[in-house]
Amino acid sequence: MSIKKRDWLFVALIIIVVGFFIAISGEEKTTKVPHDETHRKFQAMVEQEGKKATEKFCKECHNPDQLPLSAAHPPPFRCLFCHKF
Ligand code: HEC
Ligand code: HEC
Known part of the structure; x- marks a missing residue:
């Protein structure tokens, strides 16, 4: 056993x-997460609260209605596992 x-x-x-x-x-x-006004705050959030807590906010903009991901995009479950700052 x-x-x-x-x-x-x-x-x-x-x-x-x-x-x-x-x-x-x-x-x-x-592609890296852009270093602009929109995304910069998430970098600090990752350091403080971790990736999983931060990723929830990505979908506020990156969703099929506002900013659809390309058809070739891999399954977008853990954004920050692939996209680095
Ligand atoms: C307030 C809305 C908003 C939120 C929240 C947001 N994004 Fe974005 N994101 C955008 C916009 C608008 C663009 C495209 C314009 C640009 O390049 O800045 C973009 C572009 C990107 C790009 C680059 C695309 C390219 O072709 O270079 C990546 C990667 C990305 N976002 C990842 C993320 C991740 C990961 C999160 C969560 C941590 C996130 N975004 C949260 C609005 C947002
Ligand atoms: C399994 C890895 C992986 C995950 C998870 C992932 N992505 Fe991506 N993402 C990629 C790859 C690879 C590309 C294509 C890069 C290229 O074509 O240069 C990409 C491209 C993008 C782009 C550029 C536009 C497009 O559609 O090609 C944005 C914006 C983006 N991702 C946002 C996100 C968001 C938001 C999440 C979470 C909801 C996410 N990604 C999760 C790998 C990933």
């Missing part, structure tokens, strides 16, 4: 490492 548990931990570790490299390789291609 203990061997089985260790195997799963090993699989989980590999998934984390692979996911980490995918995230890094995507980072360079992805």
Whole structure:
């Protein structure tokens, strides 16, 4: 039983490492969050409250009615996981 548990931990570790490299390789291609009046305040918010709390505000403007994302855009669940400041 203990061997089985260790195997799963090993699989989980590999998934984390692979996911980490995918995230890094995507980072360079992805547009940065602009450094303008609109977006600057979010950078401070990330430092204080974290990415997850900040991302909720992105959709106030970046939504299908106001500023639709391009059709080629990947699923936009965690904006700041891909878009850096
Ligand atoms: C008050 C409205 C508003 C909010 C809130 C907002 N944005 Fe934006 N964003 C804009 C507008 C307008 C543009 C396009 C004009 C520009 O480039 O400044 C833009 C542009 C962008 C771009 C660059 C697009 C390009 O082609 O370079 C990214 C990336 C982006 N926003 C990400 C975010 C993220 C991530 C958040 C949440 C932290 C966010 N925005 C919150 C209004 C907003
Ligand atoms: C899985 C990674 C990923 C996530 C998550 C993500 N984006 Fe993007 N985003 C990209 C990529 C890649 C591009 C295209 C860059 C290019 O074409 O140069 C892009 C482009 C954009 C653009 C430029 C206009 C367009 O549609 O191409 C805006 C604005 C933007 N994203 C906002 C957001 C917002 C807001 C969120 C969260 C609701 C978000 N993104 C989540 C990867 C991501």
